[in-house]
Amino acid sequence: xxxxxxxxxxxxxxxxxxxxxxxxxxxxxxxxxxxxxxxxxxxxxxxxxxxxxxxxxxxxxxxxxxxxxxxxxxxxxxxxxxxxxxxxxxxxxxxxxxxxxxxxxxxxxxxxxxxxxxxxxxxxxxxxxxxxxxxxxxxxxxxxx
Numbered sequence: 001x002x003x004x005x006x007x008x009x010x011x012x013x014x015x016x017x018x019x020x021x022x023x024x025x026x027x028x029x030x031x032x033x034x035x036x037x038x039x040x041x042x043x044x045x046x047x048x049x050x051x052x053x054x055x056x057x058x059x060x061x062x063x064x065x066x067x068x069x070x071x072x073x074x075x076x077x078x079x080x081x082x083x084x085x086x087x088x089x090x091x092x093x094x095x096x097x098x099x100x101x102x103x104x105x106x107x108x109x110x111x112x113x114x115x116x117x118x119x120x121x122x123x124x125x126x127x128x129x130x131x132x133x134x135x136x137x138x139x140x141x142x143x144x145x
Contacts, residue, residue: 004137007133009071009072009073010072010129010133011072011126011130012071012073012074013072013073013125013126014127014130015075016049016073016075017120017123018123019047019075019078020075020122021116023047023078024115024119025116027045027107028109030107031107031109031112032105033105034102034105035095040085041085041104043080043081043082043083043105043106044083044105044107045078045079046078046081047075047077048075048076048077048078048079049074049075049076050076051071051072051073052071052074083105083106083107085103085104085105085106087102087103088101088102088104
């Protein structure tokens, strides 16, 4: 793997972690949302990552045999989780059912904050790798003078 392809791997990691952070902040912002356009409470979202290197079985076998790491990571999809909504007794709430219960999203703000810190650290690790690669490229250019 060349130095410039390693830069693209770090860039793909930064892009994936940025999307993860956006989804996590959306979850945190909607932790108390009881009514959405689709009906019912907000449903927690999660990002699914996959390797961007192998597009088929042959590519995966070739990359494994040559110890190649080209490609980086990509966000395959954003999925809605099937967590059960939390029922709270709030009879005066506009979204309360006939028994006075309101369905709240199954979002745990503490868990999402920890995941958000992980996304931030993953982004920062890719920034550090990119910075180290930039320094290596600069040193290589200086050696060729």
